Amino acid sequence: NAVIGIVGGGQLGRMSAVAASRLGYKTHILTQDAHGPAAQVCSAITLGAYDDPAALDAFAKAVDVVTFEFENISADALDRLSRHCPVRPSGNILRISQDRLAEKTFLAEAGVPLAPWHAVTDHASLHAAADRLGFPLILKTTRNGYDGKGQRRVQNVAELDEAFAALAPHPLVAEGMVDFACELSVMVARGTDGTIQCFDTVLNHHWHGILDLTLAPAPVPESVAEEAGRLAALIAERFDLVGIMGVEMFLVRDGSLMVNEVAPRPHNSGHWSMDACAQDQFDMHIRAVAGLPLPHATRHSDAVMKNLVGPEDMALWPAILANPGHIPHLYGKKEAREGRKMGHVNILFPYGALPGDWGIQAALGPLATKCASPPPADED
Ligand code: ATP
Numbered sequence: 475n476a477v478i479g480i481v482g483g484g485q486l487g488r489m490s491a492v493a494a495s496r497l498g499y500k501t502h503i504l505t506q507d508a509h510g511p512a513a514q515v516c517s518a519i520t521l522g523a524y525d526d527p528a529a530l531d532a533f534a535k536a537v538d539v540v541t542f543e544f545e546n547i548s549a550d551a552l553d554r555l556s557r558h559c560p561v562r563p564s565g566n567i568l569r570i571s572q573d574r575l576a577e578k579t580f581l582a583e584a585g586v587p588l589a590p591w592h593a594v595t596d597h598a599s600l601h602a603a604a605d606r607l608g609f610p611l612i613l614k615t616t617r618n619g620y621d622g623k624g625q626r627r628v629q630n631v632a633e634l635d636e637a638f639a640a641l642a643p644h645p646l647v648a649e650g651m652v653d654f655a656c657e658l659s660v661m662v663a664r665g666t667d668g669t670i671q672c673f674d675t676v677l678n679h680h681w682h683g684i685l686d687l688t689l690a691p692a693p694v695p696e697s698v699a700e701e702a703g704r705l706a707a708l709i710a711e712r713f714d715l716v717g718i719m720g721v722e723m724f725l726v727r728d729g730s731l732m733v734n735e736v737a738p739r740p741h742n743s744g745h746w747s748m749d750a751c752a753q754d755q756f757d758m759h760i761r762a763v764a765g766l767p768l769p770h771a772t773r774h775s776d777a778v779m780k781n782l783v784g785p786e787d788m789a790l791w792p793a794i795l796a797n798p799g800h801i802p803h804l805y806g807k808k809e810a811r812e813g814r815k816m817g818h819v820n821i822l823f824p825y826g827a828l829p830g831d832w833g834i835q836a837a838l839g840p841l842a843t844k845c846a847s848p849p850p851a852d853e854d
């Protein structure tokens with residue numbers, strides 16, 4: 475049976491490997507952590523740095539196709555792997571999506587609506603950005619940001635230089651602060667035959683810059699949910715995607731959508747699909763990567779996904795186990811450090827019966843601690 479290579483050893487790799495094994499595939503991961511979430515469930519491991527040519531070559535020779543579960547590897551490394559076997563999604567998609575500037579340029583050219591933005595490399599472009607965007611604005615590093623790290627909110631000109639100094643010397647992009655009604659996302663998959671499948675549009679609540687809750691489906695008008703799916707499909711098409719991609723969006727108060735960023739891999743905001751769909755985002759991803767026809771991304775239940783982050787949420791583990799309606803997924807991480815994603819819980823509702831905020835909080839019980847009114851992302 476074929477071997478699927480996965481670059482990266484985190485929870486997305488773990489859940490991809492489980493999905494692959496259900497389809498009869500073996501998985502071989504490239505990681506630096508022999509005991510991480512993916513290493514615990516895969517068939518084989520190449521231990522090595524992601525930029526070590528010898529490790530890359532040994533890994534690629536041992537597998538039939540390669541995918542990746544996180545984005546902070548070099549696209550050049552993926553290109554090297556592609557000398558030996560197909561890499562899905564392609565290194566070129568990663569090259570674009572791991573650089574916010576390249577990503578925004580690409581999406582804008584595709585006609586995708588974005589928040590206003592301006593490249594920032596020095597003091598002149600910093601102040602030009604502020605003149606153009608006004609305040610408040612957000613300064614973000616173009617690369618390596620995740621969970622709201624590598625970004626600063628700037629309220630006025632006095633904070634501008636301070637934020638710039640804090641993020642320097644990295645290349646930056648400034649974005650106008652969007653006064654959004656809510657945040658939405660879509661998981662979109664595309665097969666080797668060009669077929670596209672979109673999971674339902676969902677609503678995401680963040681807490682201190684980290685995803686806390688996902689509501690599936692998003693309680694938004696049908697036309698908004700459809701437009702989100704249309705944008706995600708357009709993006710997948712333009713990228714010539716093979717695999718799955720998460721597309722994060724803002725729903726602006728006037729009803730329009732703006733794309734925030736994309737991630738060419740399974741995504742935290744798609745974890746609800748593991749229990750609310752016959753074929754979840756990992757099944758979909760593995761089928762695409764393996765060159766199989768894609769199944770329909772059909773949802774059979776409404777769902778709420780609650781992330782388990784850090785020691786605070788893990789303290790609720792006994793309560794989760796005591797509630798038969800809480801479907802737990804743990805990632806096998808040893809230490810529950812602050813801000814670390816340890817697992818998630820899915821709670822299902824009959825199709826079409828997702829309750830409102832109070833009903834969701836009631837269903838979450840003690841897990842509802844963070845979801846009342848999430849404050850803005852931490853500025854560290
Ligand atoms: P992720 O973990 O999703 O990769 P990230 O570090 O790449 O996060 P973003 O997704 O760009 O960061 O931003 C994190 C959060 O900050 C967003 O989900 C949103 O809540 C808020 N945010 C980002 N950009 C803007 C903006 N232009 N206007 C308003 N809010 C924003």
Ligand code: MG
Nearest residue numbers: 619620621735
């Ligand atoms: Mg991001």
Ligand code: MG
Nearest residue numbers: 621722734735
């Ligand atoms: Mg994001």
